[in-house]
Amino acid sequence: MAALLSEEDRKYLVDLFEKELKGEVKILFFGSKRKEECEYCDLTEQILQELAETNNKITIETHDFDEDALVKKYNVEMVPAILMLDSEGNDMRIRYYGIPSGYEFSSLIEDVIATSKKGEVDLSSSTLKKLEEIKSPLKLQVFVTPTCPYCPRAVLMAHKLAMKSPNIIGEMIEANEFPDLSMQYNVSSVPHIIINEGEGEFVGALPEDAFVEQIMSVVKGV
Amino acid sequence: MPLFNLSNVSKPKETNYDVAIIGAGPGGLASAIYAGRAGLKTIVFEKSTEGGQILLTDMIEDYPGFVSISGNALAENFLNHAKAFGSNFTNEEIIEADLTSKIKRLKTDLGNEYTAKTVVIATGSNPRKLGVPGEEEFMNRGVSYCAVCDGSFFKDKRVVVVGGGDSAVEEGLYMTKIAKEVTLIHRRDKLRAQKIAQERAFKSKMKFIWDSVVTEIGGSKNVEYVMIKNLKTNETTKYPTDGVFIYVGLIPNTQIFKDQIKTDENGFILTDEHMETNLEGVYAVGDVRKTPLRQIVTAAADGAIAVIDMTKYFD
Numbered sequence: 001m002a003a004l005l006s007e008e009d010r011k012y013l014v015d016l017f018e019k020e021l022k023g024e025v026k027i028l029f030f031g032s033k034r035k036e037e038c039e040y041c042d043l044t045e046q047i048l049q050e051l052a053e054t055n056n057k058i059t060i061e062t063h064d065f066d067e068d069a070l071v072k073k074y075n076v077e078m079v080p081a082i083l084m085l086d087s088e089g090n091d092m093r094i095r096y097y098g099i100p101s102g103y104e105f106s107s108l109i110e111d112v113i114a115t116s117k118k119g120e121v122d123l124s125s126s127t128l129k130k131l132e133e134i135k136s137p138l139k140l141q142v143f144v145t146p147t148c149p150y151c152p153r154a155v156l157m158a159h160k161l162a163m164k165s166p167n168i169i170g171e172m173i174e175a176n177e178f179p180d181l182s183m184q185y186n187v188s189s190v191p192h193i194i195i196n197e198g199e200g201e202f203v204g205a206l207p208e209d210a211f212v213e214q215i216m217s218v219v220k221g222v
Numbered sequence: 223m224p225l226f227n228l229s230n231v232s233k234p235k236e237t238n239y240d241v242a243i244i245g246a247g248p249g250g251l252a253s254a255i256y257a258g259r260a261g262l263k264t265i266v267f268e269k270s271t272e273g274g275q276i277l278l279t280d281m282i283e284d285y286p287g288f289v290s291i292s293g294n295a296l297a298e299n300f301l302n303h304a305k306a307f308g309s310n311f312t313n314e315e316i317i318e319a320d321l322t323s324k325i326k327r328l329k330t331d332l333g334n335e336y337t338a339k340t341v342v343i344a345t346g347s348n349p350r351k352l353g354v355p356g357e358e359e360f361m362n363r364g365v366s367y368c369a370v371c372d373g374s375f376f377k378d379k380r381v382v383v384v385g386g387g388d389s390a391v392e393e394g395l396y397m398t399k400i401a402k403e404v405t406l407i408h409r410r411d412k413l414r415a416q417k418i419a420q421e422r423a424f425k426s427k428m429k430f431i432w433d434s435v436v437t438e439i440g441g442s443k444n445v446e447y448v449m450i451k452n453l454k455t456n457e458t459t460k461y462p463t464d465g466v467f468i469y470v471g472l473i474p475n476t477q478i479f480k481d482q483i484k485t486d487e488n489g490f491i492l493t494d495e496h497m498e499t500n501l502e503g504v505y506a507v508g509d510v511r512k513t514p515l516r517q518i519v520t521a522a523a524d525g526a527i528a529v530i531d532m533t534k535y536f537d
Contacts, residue, residue, distance in 0.1 A: 148370075175375070188376075201362075208331040209267070210455060
């Protein structure tokens with residue numbers, strides 16, 4: 001199959017990773033043999049393989065959604081799915097459901113860099129303080145389309161919060177690939193963020209403070 | 223659109239600059255190109271993805287040098303051009319700005335502070351809301367301001383497009399490729415869009431409702447209808463639809479500068495012919511400026527004029 005990454009982008013990533021990657025990054029990919037149920041599994045796996053070839057700190061592990069024990073361990077809910085582990089094997093608590101294509105490819109790259117730094121990300125001190133108040137599990141599902149230029153901001157915000165709080169799972173969900181789930185949450189405008197499976201929701205790539213405020217209002221049950 | 227887009231991977235950064243450009247649409251990116259070429263240490267702030275409004279446009283046919291290019295591809299060209307001349311980029315939103323003193327101070331949503339000797343405000347504009355009952359309520363239930371973002375949710379469904387300018391007609395045409403039915407509702411009896419787009423619209427499957435405004439968006443869970451009032455007959459009718467795409471003008475993103483920068487009554491920033499605002503060393507370019515024309519080519523030209531003038535502060 002022809003390479004998905006252009007030569008120019010490949011070189012860009014080689015340079016970027018050479019400069020930015022600190023430690024090792026293990027990317028876990030979950031696919032399915034039942035191709036009719038996972039149209040984008042092959043494409044997702046291929047782009048990850050090409051990504052891994054740009055720097056030897058990145059490794060890809062492929063798992064089968066239907067038979068793998070890790071599905072349960074990491075609570076993988078659908079495919080294609082991507083998650084990342086740092087050099088000590090810590091789950092960064094970020095999930096990609098659906099192919100991270102279009103603008104979301106940038107999110108994937110940012111996450112690889114953050115994972116190589118063991119989840120060191122740029123968040124304000126007031127946000128970090130508020131995250132300490134989160135004591136029970138919190139799920140952030142960010143519904144996106146690959147053509148939405150506002151969406152990576154919301155995805156990265158959810159992912160950064162997940163990296164910094166042991167209770168948060170931050171998911172990207174490519175809305176077109178999971179129409180039933182999108183329909184269940186009435187997604188018709190993206191980014192659409194669902195908090196704890198419907199306890200809270202909002203639409204739009206809010207600035208950090210406002211984004212965190214939305215989450216805290218669910219946490220505090222306001 | 224490239225299948226895998228790398229445009230908004232951010233780069234490492236310092237905090238003191240010659241030029242801070244707020245917004246990475248065509249105006250901001252053209253400023254960055256000229257600033258880089260002038261040897262000025264430059265940073266560009268972009269809160270979402272570099273490219274600005276052109277990312278919301280499917281195809282562009284009125285930027286010189288390109289008979290037809292996707293908004294996405296043109297944005298990438300602009301960005302690569304700016305990076306080639308050394309500008310720094312960061313994905314942060316400016317939430318506070320002190321522009322009155324000689325050294326300008328900018329604070330971002332991540333809590334970082336930057337300084338710059340000059341500032342280019344290139345924050346563009348957001349879609350204006352219709353301001354009718356149901357619009358807020360159905361914001362995430364069928365009301366949209368971005369056809370390229372949300373169009374795919376309306377595959378084989380019925381949508382209405384509100385407005386008669388370039389955006390309404392072009393994005394309506396984009397929707398004719400996806401939706402089963404596209405109806406454009408316009409308050410006048412003819413379109414304001416460029417003639418060539420009008421002709422395409424008339425040849426397409428798009429339907430038109432003239433001299434009419436939407437007075438309400440309604441439904442149970444999702445949008446099911448709009449109420450349309452004919453301005454000539456004053457008759458109101460219920461029109462079934464699954465989606466409402468709204469393109470009725472722009473609101474400039476000037477809220478955080480309001481106390482310091484002079485604007486017109488609609489919030490668009492007033493500048494002199496060199497794009498300089500009422501504050502020394504602070505410039506405004508592109509859609510955010512009070513200007514007779516808001517096109518990619520005029521935004522880019524604004525950026526060039528601003529930065530050439532700005533070099534007087536560095537001589």
